[in-house]
Amino acid sequence: MKRQIWLALFSAALLWLAWPPIPFTSPILLFAFLPLMIALQEIEESDRKKKGRIVFLTAGLTFLVWNTASIYWVFNSLNAVMPTFIAALLSLIPFGLGAFLMTLSFWLYRKISKKTKPLIADICLIGFWISYEFLHQSWDLKFPWMTLGNGFATTPQLIQWYEYTGVYGGSFWILLSNILLFRIWVVLRAEGGRQKAKGYLIAFIVWIFAPISLSILVYATYEEEVNPSNVVVVQPNIDPYGKHFILTPAQQTQKLIDLSKNKAQVNTEFFIWPETALTGMTEEDDFRNTDNFKSVQVFLDSFKNATVISGAETYLIYDYQKTSTARFSKENNFWWDSFNTAVAIENTPKLQFYHKSKLVPGVEKMPFPEVLSVISPLFEKFGGTPGGYGSQKEPSNLYASSGIGVVPAICYESIWGEWIAKSVQKEAQFITIITNDGWWGNTSGKDQHLDYASLRAIENRRWVARSANTGISAFINQRGEIVQQTKWWEAAVIKQDINLNSNLTFYTTHPDWIVYPFLLVGSIGVLFLVFLRFRGRKTG
Structure with a gap:
């Protein structure tokens, strides 16, 4: 049994070593399992x-082990604002739950491998994992x-084909490469397996090097259409915990303006x-x-064609409970929703708002509120609201007066x-x-978050302008390269002429299309196991 434990720990070590933000190691994922x-x-x-x-x-x-080593920073951020014991419990959501679902995928795989042919079991493993x-x-x-x-966020040279498949194509690539190596073993x-192994080896080599070769070719030849727009990104470096100094809303806005100038x-x-840069619930x-x-309007008097996009x-x-997250104020006798917002301000009275909709469980949104409402006092203590932040059902963009649309x-x-x-x-x-990212401290969380932005650039062939309160702010081009970035925990401002793009990639028009066949496979695999278990009980 010791051998199996060491093998399991070896896989965990390989997965951690391959994971962002460690550079150049992502190909290890192709054999880490x-x-x-x-x-x-x-x-x-x-x-x-x-x-x-x-x-x-x-x-x-x-x-x-892999999850804990890669996202330990979740505990770090929670422990900064609440007792260690409570922070450890809440950390189980990303650490333990994610690890459990991954484990369940492999456990189901081993179950079904005893009942079906290896090819069917291998397909089911991919279905179970991508379904998770x-x-x-x-x-x-x-x-x-x-x-x-x-996991390939640090090596955009190898995944230019994400503009067709998105990250789930990467998951499929990693899983099948490991399965092919396992079949070779x-x-x-x-006895006499050497000849059969040659077939698997050829399939493995083609499976690995065909996407890489295509990606490197696209990376080397991809040219952006010249359509420049001058963008300034501000990093004010305001301590989110207020340990060093606390600015008034007016002082914070003025700091942002001064840096912008x-x-x-x-x-x-x-x-x-950055996120929540304009403070004071409004x-x-x-x-x-x-x-x-009014301060932003005065600033924009000198830049007539500019738009400020700020958190x-x-x-x-509301006059009634318009949304499930709306709360009633007895003092004021109305219903209301709070939002983590992005606002676009021009040199006119026009305003545009976008409400954050992918909310952090346990911090910005109460998960399963009908069941977990009893822990709302803890939720409030962490900085959330009992009903959670409000959100919008569909994404929307902010637009400059010139018509330029921004995600x-x-x-x-x-x-x-x-x-x-x-x-x-x-x-x-x-x-x-x-974003803020200061909540996590100087951990790998901030670096991973930056690296993942490269994936969005490749998928959609769009520049990314990233403003993080305490860092790391950056510009990322359409090939997913970080072309300019700031240092961590320093006030900074950077500018870049980025190229606007109106063309849509295959992934943009068909997002996550690759998921659905594997959802079907995973569902059929689970139903098959349930059927066998039910039949076994009935015949027994």
């Missing part, structure tokens, strides 16, 4: 009792941070400020009367390829990501 798959096969071939339980625990060891990834981006406990295809152990040009069309209908709005804290008032992704939303693609469909010519 092999030690675990060997360990599980050896367990099945052993004479141990309760092999199913041992398989589950062995796979669970791999995925728990899709579930983990869709339900109330959503956390798609560890989607396998994200299996047949080499059998350092790089502004006559032809600047966009100033990008009713959207009254936004034009605020000091923040803000806003709310709306206003707020923080966590930048992990969702499908959500961003739906925005790009609505005539967005580049992507903004406004």
